[in-house]
Amino acid sequence: MKVVLLENVKNVGNKGDIVDVKDGYGRNFLIKTGKGVIGNKENIAMAETTKAEEAQKVAAERQAAVELAKTIDETEITITERAGEDGKLFGSVTSKDIAEALENQKGIKVDKRKVELEMPLRNVGRAEVKVKTYQGVVGKLTVLIKGEA
Incomplete structure:
Protein backbone atom coordinates (compact mmCIF):
# COMPACT_ATOMS: atom_id res chain seq x y z
CA MET A 1 0.00 0.00 0.00
CA LYS A 2 1.36 3.44 -0.91
CA VAL A 3 1.06 6.10 1.78
CA VAL A 4 2.03 9.78 1.70
CA LEU A 5 3.43 10.73 5.11
CA LEU A 6 2.13 13.94 6.68
CA GLU A 7 4.79 13.95 9.42
CA ASN A 8 8.04 12.21 10.26
CA VAL A 9 7.51 8.58 11.32
CA LYS A 10 10.41 6.75 12.93
CA ASN A 11 11.76 3.84 10.85
CA VAL A 12 9.29 4.61 8.02
CA GLY A 13 10.12 7.98 6.47
CA ASN A 14 9.99 11.74 6.67
CA LYS A 15 7.19 14.22 6.03
CA GLY A 16 6.20 14.28 2.37
CA ASP A 17 7.75 10.89 1.54
CA ILE A 18 5.79 8.37 -0.48
CA VAL A 19 6.37 4.98 1.16
CA ASP A 20 5.24 1.39 0.60
CA VAL A 21 3.95 -0.17 3.80
CA LYS A 22 1.90 -3.23 4.64
CA ASP A 23 -1.84 -2.71 4.27
CA GLY A 24 -2.68 -3.18 7.94
CA TYR A 25 0.03 -0.79 9.16
CA GLY A 26 -1.03 1.82 6.64
CA ARG A 27 -4.77 1.59 7.32
CA ASN A 28 -4.76 0.92 11.06
CA PHE A 29 -1.91 3.13 12.19
CA LEU A 30 -0.68 5.72 9.69
CA ILE A 31 -4.01 6.80 8.22
CA LYS A 32 -6.05 6.36 11.43
CA THR A 33 -3.66 8.50 13.51
CA GLY A 34 -3.36 11.18 10.82
CA LYS A 35 0.31 10.53 10.14
CA GLY A 36 -0.38 9.71 6.49
CA VAL A 37 -2.91 9.62 3.69
CA ILE A 38 -3.59 7.04 0.99
CA GLY A 39 -1.13 7.33 -1.87
CA ASN A 40 -3.52 8.04 -4.73
CA LYS A 41 -2.63 10.23 -7.73
CA GLU A 42 -3.87 13.50 -6.21
CA ASN A 43 -2.09 13.01 -2.87
CA ILE A 44 1.16 11.94 -4.56
CA ALA A 45 1.05 14.99 -6.88
CA MET A 46 0.38 17.25 -3.90
CA ALA A 47 3.32 15.75 -1.95
CA GLU A 48 5.69 16.20 -4.90
CA THR A 49 4.59 19.82 -5.35
CA THR A 50 5.10 20.51 -1.65
CA LYS A 51 8.57 18.94 -1.72
CA ALA A 52 9.56 21.06 -4.73
CA GLU A 53 8.36 24.24 -3.00
CA GLU A 54 10.30 23.35 0.17
CA ALA A 55 13.44 22.67 -1.88
CA GLN A 56 13.12 26.10 -3.52
CA LYS A 57 12.64 27.72 -0.11
CA VAL A 58 15.76 26.01 1.29
CA ALA A 59 17.78 27.04 -1.78
CA ALA A 60 16.64 30.66 -1.36
CA GLU A 61 17.54 30.64 2.35
CA ARG A 62 20.98 29.23 1.55
CA GLN A 63 21.55 31.86 -1.15
CA ALA A 64 20.59 34.63 1.29
CA ALA A 65 22.98 33.15 3.86
CA VAL A 66 25.83 33.07 1.32
CA GLU A 67 25.23 36.75 0.50
Missing part, protein backbone atom coordinates in the same frame (compact mmCIF):
# COMPACT_ATOMS: atom_id res chain seq x y z
CA LEU A 68 25.16 37.60 4.22
CA ALA A 69 28.44 35.73 4.69
CA LYS A 70 30.02 37.77 1.86
CA THR A 71 28.82 40.98 3.52
CA ILE A 72 30.25 39.85 6.85
CA ASP A 73 33.59 39.01 5.18
CA GLU A 74 33.89 42.64 4.05
CA THR A 75 32.77 44.10 7.38
CA GLU A 76 34.90 45.47 10.20
CA ILE A 77 33.50 46.54 13.55
CA THR A 78 35.15 48.45 16.37
CA ILE A 79 34.62 47.68 20.03
CA THR A 80 36.04 49.93 22.76
CA GLU A 81 36.63 48.45 26.21
CA ARG A 82 38.56 49.50 29.29
CA ALA A 83 42.12 48.20 29.18
CA GLY A 84 45.34 48.36 31.13
CA GLU A 85 48.60 49.85 29.84
CA ASP A 86 49.86 46.44 28.70
CA GLY A 87 46.95 46.01 26.26
CA LYS A 88 44.96 43.55 28.34
CA LEU A 89 41.27 44.24 28.76
CA PHE A 90 39.82 44.46 32.25
CA GLY A 91 36.91 42.36 31.06
CA SER A 92 36.52 40.49 27.83
CA VAL A 93 34.72 40.76 24.51
CA THR A 94 32.19 37.95 24.18
CA SER A 95 30.03 36.71 21.31
CA LYS A 96 27.14 38.73 22.74
CA ASP A 97 29.19 41.94 22.58
CA ILE A 98 30.20 41.19 18.99
CA ALA A 99 26.60 40.45 17.90
CA GLU A 100 25.36 43.69 19.52
CA ALA A 101 28.15 45.77 17.97
CA LEU A 102 27.50 44.26 14.54
CA GLU A 103 23.83 45.19 14.78
CA ASN A 104 24.46 48.70 16.15
CA GLN A 105 27.28 49.66 13.77
CA LYS A 106 26.32 47.91 10.52
CA GLY A 107 22.66 46.95 10.96
CA ILE A 108 23.40 43.24 10.45
CA LYS A 109 21.44 41.15 12.93
CA VAL A 110 22.91 37.78 13.89
CA ASP A 111 22.21 35.53 16.85
CA LYS A 112 24.97 35.54 19.47
CA ARG A 113 25.07 31.73 19.28
CA LYS A 114 26.10 32.01 15.62
CA VAL A 115 29.26 33.95 16.55
CA GLU A 116 31.97 31.31 17.02
CA LEU A 117 34.58 32.26 19.60
CA GLU A 118 36.91 29.65 21.05
CA MET A 119 37.68 31.94 23.97
CA PRO A 120 36.44 35.46 24.79
CA LEU A 121 38.78 38.13 23.39
CA ARG A 122 40.90 39.65 26.17
CA ASN A 123 43.50 41.72 24.34
CA VAL A 124 43.51 44.99 22.41
CA GLY A 125 44.01 44.52 18.68
CA ARG A 126 42.49 42.98 15.57
CA ALA A 127 40.79 39.58 15.57
CA GLU A 128 39.08 37.39 12.97
CA VAL A 129 35.80 35.92 14.22
CA LYS A 130 33.74 33.29 12.43
CA VAL A 131 30.01 33.95 12.07
CA LYS A 132 27.86 31.00 11.02
CA THR A 133 25.03 32.15 8.74
CA TYR A 134 23.70 28.76 7.60
CA GLN A 135 24.67 25.13 7.82
CA GLY A 136 28.10 24.97 6.18
CA VAL A 137 28.22 28.72 5.39
CA VAL A 138 30.61 30.80 7.49
CA GLY A 139 31.63 34.45 7.22
CA LYS A 140 34.79 35.94 8.77
CA LEU A 141 34.19 39.17 10.64
CA THR A 142 37.06 41.49 11.49
CA VAL A 143 36.81 42.88 15.02
CA LEU A 144 39.03 45.79 16.03
CA ILE A 145 39.30 46.08 19.81
CA LYS A 146 40.45 49.46 21.13
CA GLY A 147 41.44 50.12 24.72
CA GLU A 148 40.52 53.14 26.77
CA ALA A 149 42.00 54.15 30.09
